[in-house]
Amino acid sequence: MGAVEVENLTKRFGDFCAVDHLNFAVETGEIFGLLGPNGAGKSTLIRMLTTLVVPSEGTARINGFDVIKNPNDVRRSIGVIPQAMTSDLDLTAVENMSIFAKLYGIPREKRRRAIDALLRAVDLEQWRDKPVKMFSGGMRRRLEIARGLVHEPSLFILDEPTTGLDPVSRVAVWEMLESLKRQRALTILVSTHYMDEADKLCDRVAIIDHGKLAALDSPLKLKASIPGKNILEAGFSSVPPGWEETLRALPDVADVKAEESVFRISSNNGPRTTTALLEAVRQAGLTLTSLSVQSTTLDDVFVHYTGHQLRDALKESVQYSSSFMYEPKQS
């Protein structure tokens, strides 16, 4: 039995399909990443898994419990950190945690021990009696992580826990999650739109785009699954006819994609292709306006499987972002 089993899970808002027949399973003990831009359907998926949104179609089981038939068993077995920071600013760290422990019905003594241990684990022990309004964004996130674990769930679900944090706080949050996972034998399901995070920390990554599963595997295998080990991005002063074919014919080139005068060349041998490229440019009498050579990243994986860049998708999705918590209804 997997920690999460999703079959044909679908959510429609009117004509808009936010999550479209998703199938995947999360194994017990792994960190599973949902990678995709805002509006890809990650939050809707997480809300269905956490019983906040009723699926239009399909089923989801969490630790063996059906999200529709046994929602309270699901709620008891998961810890959830929503995307919005939901700590009470006027209350202290301990008060915030204590209230949530009570919502889970944890008795007094156990509550006290759990809160002490968790505040130590997220390094907020010295701040336990300070009001949360004195906390930085990263500290508040760490407090929420502690709060989400106060009832000792086996599955921890986090919706974009590092969005809006500075780079140092992001690293701190991830290190904390890794160490909590080790100490408490947690399974973690986390959504993010940061490629580097997903690459470094997730055991497996599901790439979600427009509500559909585009790819699912470990970051290493995902990177190996796309053509080329290096990506060359080259801009030219002008593009003669048949230039793309010329580039394809260079040694070790696996794929070429053009965006106006900038070409994205996937290569199995970066140095050889680069040397040949410079020679081809000289022979054609062109000038290079830009050139970069990179190793394959999850960004390239995303481009390969979805046909567009994540950063473009992020721009597109701005129109869907809302200050309210509810999924935008599409007309």
Added chain:
Amino acid sequence: MIRIWAIIERDLRRFRSSPTLMIVSMVMPLMQLVVLGYAFGGKVKHLQLGVLDQDHGGSAIKVRALAQAVAANAQTFNTVQYDDQAAALRDLRVGKINGLLEIPPAFSRKVMAGDNPRIALVEDNTDQFAASALEGSINQMLIPYNRPPVPARLTADATLSVVEVYPYVPYIQYLLPGTIVLAIFVSAMIGGGIIFIDDKARGLHEGYLVTPIRKVELILGFNLAGAAKAILSGLVLVTFGSIIAGIPDPLNLVRLARLMLLVLVTSLALISLMFLLMVRVSDPLVPRAIFGVLNTVLFFPSGAVYPIQAFPPWMRFITTIDPFTYAVHGFKQIILKNTGLMAISGDLAYLAAFTLISMVAATLLFRRTL
């Protein structure tokens, strides 16, 4: 139980750390009581009454002397003498005087002849209160004028003797019960309406909904937390309001205990009404937009500021279902008449039934999902 308490605890801890909110919900209604109480409660004095004597006979002089006497003693109006009718009417229209007492040319002769003598009061009736005060005062003034110089020893005229059961109730005291209910309602609007919807919009409720808490526990928690804050406002108003309004023996413990019970039941009724109205709302603008109107629609038909008997039938329908009506009636009984609980048992029963129905309806309407 522990879950319900968690919601109450969270709300009260937040309330404690927000003194502005406490002041707004407790002190503002006290200010309202004082301002409204004195704005409506006082007797009308020093209106400007023009006197135009076109007769100058003995009887006219007697009328003018009586008017001077009222101006000097009761001070309902000051008199301004006019010789020119056109000038007097012009001053009336521009608001320099509130009314014009006109003694027509043949007045004294008609008095002597017993030929139905009349004097006229031309009044600025755009201000009903000033106009009726003038009318009342001049009517009173004419009673001694009409009395025969030598009264009959035995008279067949029926007279009215008024016996007041309770000590004199100034308007500020009449207004106190309504103000207490209004203070409770303001707390309910802030706690049960605005803060509730803002928390929802900020995603705080998402935190509740992912825990195994039941719908009924959530509704009870929200209601009791809101009621606790409303009770605080109610108690401040009951004690300080009574002292300010000059209620006799304001700190009588038995009466305070009865008032506390009524404050509790009223708070629950009004907060449950608020949650019922807000249970499906998610836009933070909605409570702000409707509260001004809601306040008027519930407060004024309750009989808090004007007798219910003066309302048209459709408004009396609101009066009948409005929890304000029963709460205001209950507070009037205890504060103004110092009655026991039996006299307000009907009010308590209605408010309790209203609370129960509202909470059940809110629980049924509450959505456990987003």
